[in-house]
Amino acid sequence: ETGVTQTPRHLVMGMTNKKSLKCEQHLGHNAMYWYKQSAKKPLELMFVYNFKEQTENNSVPSRFSPECPNSSHLFLHLHTLQPEDSALYLCASSQVTATDTQYFGPGTRLTVL
Amino acid sequence: QKEVEQDPGPLSVPEGAIVSLNCTYSNSAFQYFMWYRQYSRKGPELLMYTYSSGNKEDGRFTAQVDKSSKYISLFIRDSQPSDSATYLCAMSEGDSGGGADGLTFGKGTHLIIQP
Numbered sequence: 001e002t003g004v005t006q007t008p009r010h011l012v013m014g015m016t017n018k019k020s021l022k023c024e025q026h027l028g029h030n031a032m033y034w035y036k037q038s039a040k041k042p043l044e045l046m047f048v049y050n051f052k053e054q055t056e057n058n059s060v061p062s063r064f065s066p067e068c069p070n071s072s073h074l075f076l077h078l079h080t081l082q083p084e085d086s087a088l089y090l091c092a093s094s095q096v097t098a099t100d101t102q103y104f105g106p107g108t109r110l111t112v113l
Numbered sequence: 114q115k116e117v118e119q120d121p122g123p124l125s126v127p128e129g130a131i132v133s134l135n136c137t138y139s140n141s142a143f144q145y146f147m148w149y150r151q152y153s154r155k156g157p158e159l160l161m162y163t164y165s166s167g168n169k170e171d172g173r174f175t176a177q178v179d180k181s182s183k184y185i186s187l188f189i190r191d192s193q194p195s196d197s198a199t200y201l202c203a204m205s206e207g208d209s210g211g212g213a214d215g216l217t218f219g220k221g222t223h224l225i226i227q228p
Contacts, residue, residue, distance in 0.1 A: 004156070033215055042117065043157075043201070045215035056215060090156055101147070102216060104156035 002026055004105035006091050012111045015081060021108045023074040023091030029103075031096045032074040034066060037088040037107070049074060050096055081112045116140055119202055119219030127227050132189040136202035136219045139183065143204040143217075146178050148187045151199045151221065160200075161187065164207075192226045199223050 004025045013019050025032065034046040048056035049068040063085075065077040074091055088109050092102040119136045126132055134148075145164055149157035161176040163169045163185075169176045175188040185204075189196055203216040 006156075035215075040121065040220065042119075042220045043203075043216075043218040045217075048215050058215070101159060101162055103159065104149075106154075106156045 004091060004093055004103055006089075006105035006108050008108060009106065010109045010111075012113065013078070013081065014113050015083070017081075018077070018079040020078065021076040021089055021091075021110075023076075023105055025072055025074075025091075025093035025103075025105075027093055027103060029093040029095055030071045031094050032068060032071070033092040033094075033102060034074065034076055035090040035092060035104075037090055039087075043090065047076075078110075081110075083112050086110055086112045116217050117202065117204060117219040120222055121220050123223040123225055125225040125227060126192060128192060128194060130192050130226075132187075132192050132196070132224060132226075134187040134189075134200050134202075134222050134224070136185050137183055138185075138204060138217075140204075140206070140217070141180075141183065142206045145205045145207045146176070146185050147203040147216065148174075148176055149201040149203060149218075151201060153198075157201055194226045194228050197224060197226045 007022045032049045036044045045058050046060045047066045052068050063080050067075040088107040090107045091105045094102040117138045148161040150160045151157045163176045163178050166178050166180045173190045177186045199221040201221040202219040205214050205216050
């Protein structure tokens, strides 16, 4: 595997379910990010991890809970989501010293019923 | 006032044409400017990266930044059907005390190159 991988690629869940999204980067980077991409809206930054420490939470509701156990892996835990949370969730990584060149995974297409 | 404005299109041009894509922004602290290309059902792919004002060329692609006007452009010469995608501009201040910093994106312009 190369680059940034995300699993699952597609997820359908009910409002009462709990699920997790996984991201893994194989680039030797030390910063990781979660973004949300909704139709007709710009990509929205959700969380930033810098050397496994969360440095930014962009006013994201608590029903989204990130976890970064090491610099290569990033999770987004989901619980009691709303239909408006349906979107493409993108993970990215970069070097901390070069955060302007972020590399994205293919995304997880999430549908909340 | 939105931070980054980008016309969502769609923009449809014939093969071989020169394409001009643009973004405007309001935050004068932005120093780093990127263009990403996103094909359907894929994540964004970094295409061009520019620091501060000036031009940068890479093959058929040229990125321009005019910080005084808060305006950036991406030009595609000899456009090909394979260039059909959504083009996203992105920016950052780049000075976050040594820590990681998220990017601020435009909505993206959907480009269609007609064979």
